Amino acid sequence: MIDIPDRIPTACPSCSPDLETVHEVLSQGGGSFTVRCGECGHVHKVQPEPEREVTLDVVVSQEGESFTANVTTPEGETVEVGDEFILETEEVLSTVRVTSVELEEHRRVESAPAEEIETVWTREVDNVAVNVTIHPKDGRKDDSRSTTVYVPGDYEFTVGETETFGDDEFEIDAFVVRGDASGYDRDRYEIDGDTVLAKDAKRVYAYDKTTSAWSAW
CATH class of the missing domain: 2.40.30 (Elongation Factor Tu (Ef-tu); domain 3)
Structure with missing residues (x-):
């Protein structure tokens, strides 16, 4: 749909057939504008320039x-x-x-x-894969492991909240934001309540909360 401007420059067949003058746009219909010349008041129709x-x-x-x-x-x-x-x-x-x-x-x-x-x-970004690094319950980061979860792009991860995916249950500790994301003022967030959309998350860090014994394997 063509946006209707208030005024356009165009030639006037009455007073300026060779040079453009400012015209007031009165209406649009049938693919053309009805305009009034700002110099002489003549009303006529013009075809808008097609958008390239x-x-x-x-x-x-x-x-x-x-x-x-x-x-x-x-x-x-x-x-x-x-x-x-x-x-x-x-x-x-x-x-x-x-x-x-x-x-x-x-x-x-x-x-x-x-x-x-x-x-x-x-x-x-409709559906995305998010990399999650899960640390064991005792905090020994040397035994951390990585997993990937598949969620809608608008799914939210929040620091301090617990997530469950299949056999994995973990509490989010922090996340890192992608370089192409907007609306964030830093790369890493780690305060309870900080939230990221899945499509904006480069990596999520969490602590394991599964009930089974921890195994790095």
Whole structure:
């Protein structure tokens, strides 16, 4: 849908057929604008300029694998790390987050206008894998182990709360935030009540709370 501006520059067939003048937009209908010339008051219709678009190559990382796709976006639109958008192809419909923007000669930047971009690197954030380091109950971190939990991207992990996944039960001690996440003021959080969305978590640290005896194996 075309946004209706208050005023547009366009030629007036009555007083300025060769030069643009400022016109007031009165209405939109049938794919055209009805406008009034600011110089002579003549009312006429004009066709709005079509929005120019560019096609971007997108690489999507999904649980250790990757695939490529294409998306269109308005020319001049800025794409930056942390942006999220819905990617729809014949194979998949998912929300992805920009992790890197690649320009010519494989240069990586944080943001760039769409028309300058060669490749947009992303990861799927609808459902994510979160790495969890679990320390034994007695705090001996030398015997810590790692596991991976699979949850929706908007699932919340909170320091001080207990989580159960399969045979694992653990109390969250801290978490580290991904570099592409926004809305956080530091990388590591470890105060009770601190919360992170699963799609923003680089790693979660926790203490084992299972009832069975601890085993590093």
